[in-house]
Amino acid sequence: MLHADDLLAWIGELHRVYVQNKTYLTELDAAIGDADHGINMDRGFSAAAAGLMENTPTDIAGILKAVAMVLIRTVGGASGPLYGTFFLRAAGACAGKDTLAAADVAALFRAGLEGVVQRGRAAPGDKTMVDAMQPAIAAMQQAVDSGADIEEMLPAAAAAAESGMRHTVGLLARKGRASYLGERSIGHQDPGATSFGLLIQAAVDTWVNRRKA
Protein backbone atom coordinates (compact mmCIF):
# COMPACT_ATOMS: atom_id res chain seq x y z
CA MET A 1 0.00 0.00 0.00
CA LEU A 2 1.18 3.48 -0.86
CA HIS A 3 0.29 6.58 1.14
CA ALA A 4 0.55 10.30 0.38
CA ASP A 5 4.04 10.33 1.96
CA ASP A 6 5.19 7.74 -0.58
CA LEU A 7 4.00 9.93 -3.44
CA LEU A 8 5.94 12.86 -2.00
CA ALA A 9 9.05 10.72 -1.69
CA TRP A 10 8.64 9.68 -5.35
CA ILE A 11 8.46 13.29 -6.53
CA GLY A 12 11.52 14.10 -4.42
CA GLU A 13 13.34 11.19 -6.03
CA LEU A 14 12.26 12.37 -9.51
CA HIS A 15 13.72 15.75 -8.73
CA ARG A 16 17.04 14.10 -7.84
CA VAL A 17 16.96 11.79 -10.87
CA TYR A 18 16.31 14.55 -13.39
CA VAL A 19 19.00 16.78 -11.92
CA GLN A 20 21.39 13.84 -12.18
CA ASN A 21 20.34 12.97 -15.75
CA LYS A 22 19.94 16.48 -17.10
CA THR A 23 23.00 16.31 -19.32
CA TYR A 24 22.26 12.75 -20.46
CA LEU A 25 18.69 13.56 -21.53
CA THR A 26 19.80 16.78 -23.20
CA GLU A 27 22.49 14.92 -25.15
CA LEU A 28 19.94 12.34 -26.34
CA ASP A 29 17.71 15.23 -27.42
CA ALA A 30 20.57 17.03 -29.18
CA ALA A 31 21.01 14.02 -31.44
CA ILE A 32 17.46 14.00 -32.80
CA GLY A 33 15.63 16.98 -31.31
CA ASP A 34 16.40 20.41 -29.98
CA ALA A 35 18.71 19.74 -27.06
CA ASP A 36 16.52 20.85 -24.20
CA HIS A 37 14.77 17.80 -22.74
CA GLY A 38 17.05 17.33 -19.73
CA ILE A 39 17.08 21.06 -19.04
CA ASN A 40 13.28 21.17 -19.15
CA MET A 41 12.72 18.08 -16.98
CA ASP A 42 15.19 19.37 -14.43
CA ARG A 43 13.48 22.77 -14.34
CA GLY A 44 10.02 21.18 -14.04
CA PHE A 45 10.73 18.71 -11.28
CA SER A 46 12.92 21.15 -9.34
CA ALA A 47 9.91 23.50 -9.36
CA ALA A 48 7.52 20.65 -8.50
CA ALA A 49 9.59 19.57 -5.51
CA ALA A 50 9.99 23.16 -4.35
CA GLY A 51 6.25 23.74 -4.76
CA LEU A 52 5.40 20.68 -2.66
CA MET A 53 7.78 21.79 0.07
CA GLU A 54 6.13 25.19 0.20
CA ASN A 55 2.58 23.93 0.11
CA THR A 56 2.03 20.22 0.70
CA PRO A 57 -1.36 18.77 -0.18
CA THR A 58 -2.42 16.04 2.26
CA ASP A 59 -4.08 13.73 -0.25
CA ILE A 60 -2.63 11.69 -3.09
CA ALA A 61 -4.72 13.26 -5.84
CA GLY A 62 -3.85 16.73 -4.55
CA ILE A 63 -0.12 15.97 -4.70
CA LEU A 64 -0.33 14.64 -8.25
CA LYS A 65 -2.44 17.60 -9.37
CA ALA A 66 -0.02 20.09 -7.81
CA VAL A 67 2.84 18.43 -9.69
CA ALA A 68 0.80 18.56 -12.93
CA MET A 69 0.10 22.27 -12.63
CA VAL A 70 3.75 23.09 -11.93
CA LEU A 71 4.92 21.02 -14.90
CA ILE A 72 2.38 22.65 -17.24
CA ARG A 73 3.51 26.08 -16.04
CA THR A 74 7.27 25.62 -15.96
CA VAL A 75 8.39 22.98 -18.47
CA GLY A 76 7.20 24.21 -21.85
CA GLY A 77 8.22 22.36 -24.99
CA ALA A 78 6.36 19.14 -25.69
CA SER A 79 7.28 17.50 -22.42
CA GLY A 80 5.45 20.15 -20.36
CA PRO A 81 1.94 19.46 -21.67
CA LEU A 82 2.66 15.73 -21.96
CA TYR A 83 3.99 15.13 -18.45
CA GLY A 84 1.55 17.73 -17.13
CA THR A 85 -1.34 15.84 -18.68
CA PHE A 86 0.10 12.54 -17.39
CA PHE A 87 0.06 13.77 -13.77
CA LEU A 88 -3.28 15.53 -14.16
CA ARG A 89 -4.99 12.36 -15.38
CA ALA A 90 -3.13 10.30 -12.78
CA ALA A 91 -4.57 12.63 -10.14
CA GLY A 92 -8.04 12.06 -11.55
CA ALA A 93 -7.60 8.31 -11.25
CA CYS A 94 -6.67 8.67 -7.56
CA ALA A 95 -9.48 11.01 -6.54
CA GLY A 96 -10.70 10.29 -3.02
CA LYS A 97 -8.19 7.49 -2.37
CA ASP A 98 -6.09 7.60 0.81
CA THR A 99 -4.02 4.58 -0.12
CA LEU A 100 -3.04 2.89 -3.37
CA ALA A 101 -2.88 -0.88 -3.89
CA ALA A 102 -1.27 -2.47 -6.96
CA ALA A 103 -4.46 -2.15 -9.04
CA ASP A 104 -4.74 1.55 -8.08
CA VAL A 105 -1.16 2.21 -9.13
CA ALA A 106 -1.82 0.47 -12.44
CA ALA A 107 -4.96 2.59 -12.89
CA LEU A 108 -2.97 5.74 -12.09
CA PHE A 109 -0.41 4.97 -14.80
CA ARG A 110 -3.04 3.85 -17.29
CA ALA A 111 -4.95 7.13 -16.93
CA GLY A 112 -1.68 9.00 -17.41
CA LEU A 113 -0.90 7.06 -20.57
CA GLU A 114 -4.36 7.72 -21.99
CA GLY A 115 -3.91 11.44 -21.38
CA VAL A 116 -0.51 11.46 -23.09
CA VAL A 117 -1.85 9.60 -26.12
CA GLN A 118 -4.78 12.01 -26.38
CA ARG A 119 -2.61 15.12 -26.06
CA GLY A 120 0.28 13.99 -28.26
CA ARG A 121 -1.61 11.76 -30.68
CA ALA A 122 1.26 9.29 -30.73
CA ALA A 123 0.85 5.57 -31.28
CA PRO A 124 3.19 2.77 -30.19
CA GLY A 125 6.10 2.57 -32.64
CA ASP A 126 6.24 6.33 -33.35
CA LYS A 127 9.46 6.63 -31.30
CA THR A 128 8.05 8.63 -28.40
CA MET A 129 7.57 8.26 -24.65
CA VAL A 130 4.55 6.08 -25.45
CA ASP A 131 6.97 3.33 -26.51
CA ALA A 132 8.22 3.08 -22.93
CA MET A 133 4.86 3.80 -21.26
CA GLN A 134 2.68 1.39 -23.15
CA PRO A 135 4.68 -1.81 -22.38
CA ALA A 136 5.14 -0.70 -18.76
CA ILE A 137 1.44 -0.27 -18.26
CA ALA A 138 0.70 -3.55 -20.05
CA ALA A 139 3.12 -5.26 -17.65
CA MET A 140 1.34 -3.63 -14.70
CA GLN A 141 -2.02 -4.89 -15.90
CA GLN A 142 -0.63 -8.38 -16.37
CA ALA A 143 0.82 -8.29 -12.86
CA VAL A 144 -2.46 -7.07 -11.38
CA ASP A 145 -4.39 -9.79 -13.24
CA SER A 146 -2.11 -12.45 -11.77
CA GLY A 147 -2.60 -11.07 -8.27
CA ALA A 148 0.85 -9.50 -7.86
CA ASP A 149 1.51 -6.83 -5.23
CA ILE A 150 3.26 -3.49 -5.78
CA GLU A 151 6.67 -4.97 -4.93
CA GLU A 152 6.33 -7.51 -7.75
CA MET A 153 4.44 -5.32 -10.19
CA LEU A 154 6.68 -2.26 -10.36
CA PRO A 155 10.02 -3.94 -11.16
CA ALA A 156 8.28 -5.83 -13.99
CA ALA A 157 6.85 -2.55 -15.29
CA ALA A 158 10.23 -0.83 -15.06
CA ALA A 159 11.87 -3.67 -16.96
CA ALA A 160 9.21 -3.44 -19.67
CA ALA A 161 9.69 0.35 -19.86
CA GLU A 162 13.44 -0.08 -20.16
CA SER A 163 13.06 -2.62 -22.92
CA GLY A 164 10.60 -0.33 -24.73
CA MET A 165 13.00 2.55 -24.28
CA ARG A 166 15.88 0.54 -25.78
CA HIS A 167 13.62 -0.55 -28.63
CA THR A 168 13.18 3.11 -29.67
CA VAL A 169 16.81 3.10 -30.87
CA GLY A 170 15.83 1.16 -33.97
CA LEU A 171 12.62 3.05 -34.66
CA LEU A 172 11.97 5.77 -37.24
CA ALA A 173 10.50 8.85 -35.54
CA ARG A 174 6.99 9.80 -36.63
CA LYS A 175 6.16 12.42 -34.01
CA GLY A 176 7.91 15.43 -32.54
CA ARG A 177 10.98 17.18 -33.87
CA ALA A 178 12.82 13.90 -34.41
CA SER A 179 10.35 13.08 -37.18
CA TYR A 180 11.93 15.82 -39.32
CA LEU A 181 15.04 13.64 -39.54
CA GLY A 182 13.30 10.73 -41.21
CA GLU A 183 15.78 7.85 -41.61
CA ARG A 184 18.43 9.77 -39.70
CA SER A 185 16.39 9.36 -36.52
CA ILE A 186 17.14 5.64 -36.54
CA GLY A 187 19.98 4.61 -34.24
CA HIS A 188 19.18 7.10 -31.48
CA GLN A 189 17.30 6.41 -28.25
CA ASP A 190 14.23 8.58 -27.77
CA PRO A 191 14.70 11.16 -24.99
CA GLY A 192 11.02 11.09 -23.94
CA ALA A 193 11.00 7.31 -23.66
CA THR A 194 14.18 7.63 -21.59
CA SER A 195 12.75 10.21 -19.19
CA PHE A 196 9.71 7.98 -18.68
CA GLY A 197 12.00 5.00 -18.07
CA LEU A 198 13.68 7.07 -15.36
CA LEU A 199 10.29 8.06 -13.93
CA ILE A 200 9.17 4.49 -13.38
CA GLN A 201 12.61 3.33 -12.20
CA ALA A 202 12.40 6.10 -9.60
CA ALA A 203 9.10 4.61 -8.45
CA VAL A 204 10.78 1.22 -8.05
CA ASP A 205 13.67 2.76 -6.13
CA THR A 206 11.36 4.74 -3.85
CA TRP A 207 8.56 2.28 -3.31
CA VAL A 208 10.30 -1.10 -3.54
CA ASN A 209 14.09 -1.07 -3.23
CA ARG A 210 14.31 1.48 -0.44
CA ARG A 211 11.74 -0.39 1.64
CA LYS A 212 13.70 -3.61 1.34
CA ALA A 213 16.91 -1.85 2.32
Next chain:
Amino acid sequence: MAAHKYCTVPVNPITQEAQAQQKEGGRKMKKLINDAQDVVKESLAGFAAAHADLVRVHFDPDYVVRADAPVSGKVAVISGGGSGHEPLHAGFVGAGMLDAACPGQVFTSPTPDQMEAATKAVDGGAGVLHIVKNYTGDVMNFEMAAELCQAEGIDVASVVINDDVAVQDSLYTAGRRGVGTTVLAEKICGAAAEKGMDLKTIADLCRRVNANGRSMGMALTSCTVPAAGKPTFDIGDDEMEIGIGIHGEPGRERKPLASAREIIAGMARAVISDLPFKNGDTVIAMLNGMGGTPLIELYLAYNELAAICKAQGITIARRLVGNYITSLEMAGCSVTLLRADEQMLALWDAPVLTAGMRWGI
Protein backbone atom coordinates in the same frame (compact mmCIF):
# COMPACT_ATOMS: atom_id res chain seq x y z
CA MET B 1 4.31 15.68 5.82
CA ALA B 2 8.03 15.40 6.01
CA ALA B 3 9.40 18.07 3.76
CA HIS B 4 12.94 17.26 4.87
CA LYS B 5 12.74 14.00 2.91
CA TYR B 6 13.51 15.87 -0.29
CA CYS B 7 17.04 15.69 -1.46
CA THR B 8 18.91 18.93 -1.72
CA VAL B 9 20.66 19.96 -4.91
CA PRO B 10 23.08 22.75 -5.74
CA VAL B 11 21.33 26.09 -5.93
CA ASN B 12 22.41 26.68 -9.49
CA PRO B 13 22.76 23.32 -11.25
CA ILE B 14 22.36 24.63 -14.80
CA THR B 15 25.29 26.97 -14.62
CA GLN B 16 27.52 24.53 -12.80
CA GLU B 17 26.85 21.80 -15.31
CA ALA B 18 27.22 24.12 -18.25
CA GLN B 19 30.59 25.18 -16.90
CA ALA B 20 31.61 21.57 -16.30
CA GLN B 21 30.61 20.68 -19.85
CA GLN B 22 32.65 23.52 -21.25
CA LYS B 23 35.69 22.24 -19.41
CA GLU B 24 35.08 18.63 -20.44
CA GLY B 25 34.56 19.44 -24.09
CA GLY B 26 37.47 21.84 -24.15
CA ARG B 27 35.12 24.33 -25.82
CA LYS B 28 34.14 27.50 -24.13
CA MET B 29 30.75 29.06 -24.65
CA LYS B 30 31.47 32.61 -25.71
CA LYS B 31 28.34 34.67 -25.16
CA LEU B 32 27.46 38.11 -23.90
CA ILE B 33 25.49 36.85 -20.92
CA ASN B 34 25.58 36.89 -17.15
CA ASP B 35 24.11 33.57 -16.11
CA ALA B 36 22.80 30.99 -18.59
CA GLN B 37 19.54 30.57 -16.74
CA ASP B 38 18.77 34.31 -16.65
CA VAL B 39 19.20 34.96 -20.37
CA VAL B 40 15.53 35.16 -21.35
CA LYS B 41 14.40 37.29 -18.39
CA GLU B 42 17.33 39.70 -18.58
CA SER B 43 16.93 40.10 -22.32
CA LEU B 44 13.21 40.80 -21.87
CA ALA B 45 14.02 43.37 -19.21
CA GLY B 46 16.36 45.07 -21.66
CA PHE B 47 13.71 44.91 -24.37
CA ALA B 48 11.26 46.61 -22.01
CA ALA B 49 13.79 49.31 -21.16
CA ALA B 50 14.65 49.91 -24.81
CA HIS B 51 11.10 50.02 -26.17
CA ALA B 52 8.96 51.42 -23.39
CA ASP B 53 7.20 53.61 -25.97
CA LEU B 54 6.01 50.50 -27.88
CA VAL B 55 5.50 47.70 -25.38
CA ARG B 56 4.98 46.65 -21.80
CA VAL B 57 6.68 43.51 -20.50
CA HIS B 58 5.03 41.38 -17.82
CA PHE B 59 7.02 38.86 -15.80
CA ASP B 60 5.79 35.62 -14.17
CA PRO B 61 4.14 34.72 -16.37
CA ASP B 62 6.30 36.29 -19.08
CA TYR B 63 4.64 38.08 -21.95
CA VAL B 64 4.99 41.26 -23.98
CA VAL B 65 1.99 43.43 -24.95
CA ARG B 66 1.71 46.58 -27.02
CA ALA B 67 1.78 49.69 -24.88
CA ASP B 68 -1.87 50.61 -25.50
CA ALA B 69 -3.33 47.11 -24.96
CA PRO B 70 -6.11 46.14 -24.83
CA VAL B 71 -7.43 47.99 -27.87
CA SER B 72 -11.19 48.04 -27.41
CA GLY B 73 -13.24 46.50 -30.21
CA LYS B 74 -10.18 45.26 -32.13
CA VAL B 75 -9.28 41.62 -32.71
CA ALA B 76 -6.03 40.90 -30.86
CA VAL B 77 -3.28 38.94 -32.60
CA ILE B 78 -0.91 36.89 -30.44
CA SER B 79 2.03 34.70 -31.23
CA GLY B 80 4.72 33.06 -29.21
CA GLY B 81 7.37 30.43 -29.19
CA GLY B 82 10.76 29.61 -27.83
CA SER B 83 13.24 32.47 -27.41
CA GLY B 84 16.36 32.67 -29.56
CA HIS B 85 14.56 33.72 -32.76
CA GLU B 86 14.69 37.48 -32.14
CA PRO B 87 13.28 39.80 -33.35
CA LEU B 88 10.48 37.18 -33.67
CA HIS B 89 8.06 37.47 -31.80
CA ALA B 90 8.42 40.24 -29.20
CA GLY B 91 10.12 42.46 -31.77
CA PHE B 92 6.89 42.42 -33.77
CA VAL B 93 4.64 43.61 -30.95
CA GLY B 94 3.19 47.05 -31.57
CA ALA B 95 0.67 48.99 -33.61
CA GLY B 96 -0.16 47.27 -36.88
CA MET B 97 1.30 43.88 -35.98
CA LEU B 98 1.12 41.73 -32.82
CA ASP B 99 -0.83 42.65 -29.69
CA ALA B 100 1.18 40.23 -27.59
CA ALA B 101 4.05 37.78 -27.70
CA CYS B 102 4.79 34.92 -25.31
CA PRO B 103 8.49 34.08 -25.13
CA GLY B 104 9.46 30.64 -23.85
CA GLN B 105 12.87 29.52 -22.71
CA VAL B 106 15.46 29.36 -25.49
CA PHE B 107 14.10 27.07 -28.23
CA THR B 108 11.38 25.83 -25.85
CA SER B 109 7.69 26.51 -26.27
CA PRO B 110 6.13 28.96 -23.83
CA THR B 111 3.59 27.54 -21.40
CA PRO B 112 -0.22 27.75 -21.40
CA ASP B 113 -0.35 30.09 -18.40
CA GLN B 114 1.70 32.68 -20.33
CA MET B 115 -0.58 32.43 -23.35
CA GLU B 116 -3.70 32.55 -21.21
CA ALA B 117 -2.53 35.64 -19.32
CA ALA B 118 -1.42 37.36 -22.54
CA THR B 119 -4.74 36.55 -24.21
CA LYS B 120 -6.66 38.10 -21.31
CA ALA B 121 -4.37 41.15 -21.25
CA VAL B 122 -5.00 42.04 -24.90
CA ASP B 123 -8.58 40.86 -25.43
CA GLY B 124 -10.47 43.94 -26.57
CA GLY B 125 -13.77 42.09 -26.77
CA ALA B 126 -13.53 41.17 -30.47
CA GLY B 127 -11.70 37.88 -30.01
CA VAL B 128 -8.09 36.78 -30.14
CA LEU B 129 -6.11 35.07 -32.91
CA HIS B 130 -3.27 32.73 -31.89
CA ILE B 131 -0.66 32.36 -34.63
CA VAL B 132 1.22 29.13 -33.83
CA LYS B 133 4.31 27.74 -35.50
CA ASN B 134 3.98 24.02 -36.18
CA TYR B 135 6.16 22.41 -33.54
CA THR B 136 4.82 19.67 -31.32
CA GLY B 137 5.34 21.64 -28.12
CA ASP B 138 4.02 24.95 -29.41
CA VAL B 139 0.89 23.33 -30.81
CA MET B 140 0.13 21.41 -27.58
CA ASN B 141 0.76 24.38 -25.29
CA PHE B 142 -1.30 26.79 -27.40
CA GLU B 143 -4.04 24.15 -27.60
CA MET B 144 -4.17 23.92 -23.80
CA ALA B 145 -4.18 27.74 -23.56
CA ALA B 146 -7.01 28.07 -26.09
CA GLU B 147 -9.07 25.55 -24.09
CA LEU B 148 -8.46 27.55 -20.89
CA CYS B 149 -9.45 30.85 -22.54
CA GLN B 150 -12.51 29.44 -24.27
CA ALA B 151 -13.65 28.01 -20.94
CA GLU B 152 -13.70 31.62 -19.70
CA GLY B 153 -15.71 32.86 -22.64
CA ILE B 154 -12.93 34.45 -24.71
CA ASP B 155 -13.32 33.87 -28.44
CA VAL B 156 -10.01 32.32 -29.56
CA ALA B 157 -9.11 31.18 -33.07
CA SER B 158 -5.83 29.40 -33.81
CA VAL B 159 -3.93 29.12 -37.06
CA VAL B 160 -0.91 26.86 -37.34
CA ILE B 161 1.84 27.95 -39.74
CA ASN B 162 3.60 25.07 -41.52
CA ASP B 163 5.57 26.41 -44.49
CA ASP B 164 8.95 24.64 -44.36
CA VAL B 165 9.40 22.67 -47.58
CA ALA B 166 12.45 20.88 -46.15
CA VAL B 167 10.09 18.60 -44.26
CA GLN B 168 7.91 16.17 -46.14
CA ASP B 169 4.35 16.63 -44.99
CA SER B 170 2.93 13.23 -44.27
CA LEU B 171 1.12 11.22 -41.66
CA TYR B 172 4.51 9.95 -40.60
CA THR B 173 6.03 13.19 -39.40
CA ALA B 174 4.94 16.00 -37.08
CA GLY B 175 4.24 17.88 -40.32
CA ARG B 176 6.03 20.82 -41.81
CA ARG B 177 7.67 23.27 -39.43
CA GLY B 178 6.50 26.84 -39.14
CA VAL B 179 9.26 29.21 -40.21
CA GLY B 180 9.56 32.37 -42.36
CA THR B 181 5.93 32.69 -43.41
CA THR B 182 5.14 33.33 -39.72
CA VAL B 183 6.74 36.79 -40.00
CA LEU B 184 4.66 37.66 -43.07
CA ALA B 185 1.46 36.30 -41.50
CA GLU B 186 2.00 38.35 -38.34
CA LYS B 187 2.43 41.55 -40.39
CA ILE B 188 -0.54 40.94 -42.67
CA CYS B 189 -2.94 39.73 -39.95
CA GLY B 190 -1.83 42.49 -37.58
CA ALA B 191 -2.69 45.05 -40.26
CA ALA B 192 -6.04 43.35 -40.89
CA ALA B 193 -6.88 43.58 -37.18
CA GLU B 194 -5.84 47.23 -37.10
CA LYS B 195 -8.25 47.89 -39.99
CA GLY B 196 -11.10 46.44 -37.93
CA MET B 197 -11.66 43.10 -39.66
CA ASP B 198 -13.39 40.43 -37.57
CA LEU B 199 -11.81 37.33 -36.05
CA LYS B 200 -13.11 34.83 -38.60
CA THR B 201 -11.99 36.98 -41.54
CA ILE B 202 -8.51 37.43 -40.07
CA ALA B 203 -8.17 33.72 -39.24
CA ASP B 204 -9.17 32.85 -42.83
CA LEU B 205 -6.69 35.40 -44.15
CA CYS B 206 -3.98 33.87 -41.96
CA ARG B 207 -4.75 30.41 -43.37
CA ARG B 208 -4.58 31.86 -46.88
CA VAL B 209 -1.17 33.39 -46.16
CA ASN B 210 0.02 30.06 -44.80
CA ALA B 211 -1.36 28.18 -47.81
CA ASN B 212 0.51 30.49 -50.21
CA GLY B 213 3.81 30.81 -48.32
CA ARG B 214 6.81 28.48 -48.58
CA SER B 215 10.25 28.57 -46.97
CA MET B 216 13.54 26.74 -46.76
CA GLY B 217 16.61 27.36 -44.64
CA MET B 218 20.26 26.40 -44.47
CA ALA B 219 23.06 26.62 -41.91
CA LEU B 220 26.78 27.21 -42.20
CA THR B 221 27.44 26.81 -38.48
CA SER B 222 25.62 25.47 -35.42
CA CYS B 223 24.35 27.50 -32.49
CA THR B 224 24.77 27.12 -28.74
CA VAL B 225 21.76 27.10 -26.41
CA PRO B 226 23.05 29.00 -23.34
CA ALA B 227 21.73 26.43 -20.85
CA ALA B 228 23.30 23.57 -22.84
CA GLY B 229 26.67 25.30 -23.02
CA LYS B 230 27.88 23.67 -26.22
CA PRO B 231 26.95 23.68 -29.92
CA THR B 232 23.73 21.82 -30.73
CA PHE B 233 25.38 19.94 -33.59
CA ASP B 234 28.83 19.47 -35.04
CA ILE B 235 29.50 20.65 -38.56
CA GLY B 236 32.79 20.67 -40.43
CA ASP B 237 34.44 23.84 -41.73
CA ASP B 238 33.76 22.63 -45.26
CA GLU B 239 30.15 21.52 -44.73
CA MET B 240 26.67 23.02 -44.69
CA GLU B 241 23.29 21.73 -43.53
CA ILE B 242 20.47 22.17 -46.06
CA GLY B 243 16.87 22.25 -44.86
CA ILE B 244 17.73 23.31 -41.31
CA GLY B 245 14.96 24.38 -38.97
CA ILE B 246 15.23 27.37 -36.65
CA HIS B 247 16.33 25.42 -33.57
CA GLY B 248 19.55 23.90 -34.80
CA GLU B 249 17.66 20.70 -35.44
CA PRO B 250 19.34 18.87 -38.30
CA GLY B 251 17.97 19.42 -41.77
CA ARG B 252 17.39 17.47 -44.92
CA GLU B 253 20.99 16.77 -45.86
CA ARG B 254 24.60 17.56 -45.08
CA LYS B 255 26.57 18.74 -48.12
CA PRO B 256 29.96 20.17 -48.98
CA LEU B 257 29.98 23.96 -48.83
CA ALA B 258 29.04 25.57 -52.14
CA SER B 259 28.82 29.09 -53.59
CA ALA B 260 25.96 31.43 -52.63
CA ARG B 261 24.69 31.10 -56.21
CA GLU B 262 24.40 27.32 -55.93
CA ILE B 263 22.98 27.43 -52.38
CA ILE B 264 20.26 29.98 -53.16
CA ALA B 265 19.44 28.27 -56.47
CA GLY B 266 18.91 24.99 -54.63
CA MET B 267 16.70 26.53 -51.95
CA ALA B 268 14.74 28.65 -54.45
CA ARG B 269 14.14 25.56 -56.60
CA ALA B 270 12.75 23.65 -53.61
CA VAL B 271 10.51 26.58 -52.59
CA ILE B 272 9.27 27.48 -56.09
CA SER B 273 8.53 23.92 -57.20
CA ASP B 274 6.64 23.11 -54.00
CA LEU B 275 3.69 25.54 -54.17
CA PRO B 276 4.39 25.77 -57.14
CA PHE B 277 5.06 29.46 -57.86
CA LYS B 278 4.43 30.14 -61.55
CA ASN B 279 5.35 32.55 -64.29
CA GLY B 280 3.20 35.65 -63.71
CA ASP B 281 2.91 35.26 -59.91
CA THR B 282 3.40 38.25 -57.65
CA VAL B 283 5.21 37.54 -54.38
CA ILE B 284 6.46 39.02 -51.14
CA ALA B 285 9.99 37.66 -50.67
CA MET B 286 12.05 37.38 -47.52
CA LEU B 287 15.77 36.65 -47.52
CA ASN B 288 16.24 36.03 -43.82
CA GLY B 289 19.45 35.72 -41.83
CA MET B 290 19.79 33.00 -39.17
CA GLY B 291 21.52 35.43 -36.79
CA GLY B 292 25.21 34.93 -37.54
CA THR B 293 25.45 35.96 -41.18
CA PRO B 294 26.22 39.61 -41.98
CA LEU B 295 24.01 41.78 -44.16
CA ILE B 296 26.68 41.98 -46.84
CA GLU B 297 26.14 38.26 -47.45
CA LEU B 298 22.35 38.44 -47.09
CA TYR B 299 22.14 41.13 -49.79
CA LEU B 300 24.47 39.08 -51.98
CA ALA B 301 22.12 36.13 -51.46
CA TYR B 302 19.07 38.31 -52.20
CA ASN B 303 20.71 39.31 -55.47
CA GLU B 304 20.75 35.62 -56.44
CA LEU B 305 17.13 35.14 -55.37
CA ALA B 306 15.98 38.23 -57.31
CA ALA B 307 17.73 36.98 -60.46
CA ILE B 308 16.12 33.53 -60.18
CA CYS B 309 12.63 35.00 -59.66
CA LYS B 310 13.09 37.37 -62.59
CA ALA B 311 14.23 34.54 -64.85
CA GLN B 312 11.14 32.54 -63.92
CA GLY B 313 8.69 35.40 -64.44
CA ILE B 314 7.92 35.76 -60.72
CA THR B 315 7.51 39.41 -59.70
CA ILE B 316 8.88 40.32 -56.25
CA ALA B 317 6.46 43.11 -55.34
CA ARG B 318 7.73 43.56 -51.76
CA ARG B 319 10.73 42.17 -49.92
CA LEU B 320 12.52 41.90 -46.59
CA VAL B 321 16.26 41.34 -46.31
CA GLY B 322 17.72 40.94 -42.83
CA ASN B 323 17.45 39.01 -39.58
CA TYR B 324 13.76 38.46 -38.82
CA ILE B 325 13.45 34.85 -37.61
CA THR B 326 16.80 33.70 -36.31
CA SER B 327 18.42 30.76 -34.61
CA LEU B 328 20.67 32.41 -32.00
CA GLU B 329 24.14 32.92 -33.54
CA MET B 330 23.75 30.36 -36.31
CA ALA B 331 25.23 31.43 -39.64
CA GLY B 332 23.06 30.77 -42.65
CA CYS B 333 19.87 32.03 -44.22
CA SER B 334 16.38 31.11 -45.30
CA VAL B 335 14.26 31.96 -48.33
CA THR B 336 10.53 32.63 -48.02
CA LEU B 337 8.15 33.40 -50.88
CA LEU B 338 4.50 34.32 -50.39
CA ARG B 339 2.19 34.44 -53.41
CA ALA B 340 0.38 37.67 -52.60
CA ASP B 341 -2.92 39.04 -53.84
CA GLU B 342 -3.91 42.73 -53.82
CA GLN B 343 -5.40 42.51 -50.33
CA MET B 344 -2.22 41.00 -48.86
CA LEU B 345 -0.07 43.64 -50.55
CA ALA B 346 -2.27 46.47 -49.25
CA LEU B 347 -2.11 45.03 -45.72
CA TRP B 348 1.65 44.58 -46.09
CA ASP B 349 1.97 48.29 -46.92
CA ALA B 350 -0.19 49.38 -43.97
CA PRO B 351 1.61 51.26 -41.18
CA VAL B 352 3.53 49.21 -38.62
CA LEU B 353 5.38 50.40 -35.53
CA THR B 354 7.34 47.69 -33.74
CA ALA B 355 10.93 47.22 -32.58
CA GLY B 356 11.71 44.89 -35.47
CA MET B 357 9.70 46.38 -38.32
CA ARG B 358 8.40 49.88 -38.87
CA TRP B 359 7.13 51.83 -41.84
CA GLY B 360 4.32 54.11 -42.92
CA ILE B 361 4.18 55.86 -39.55
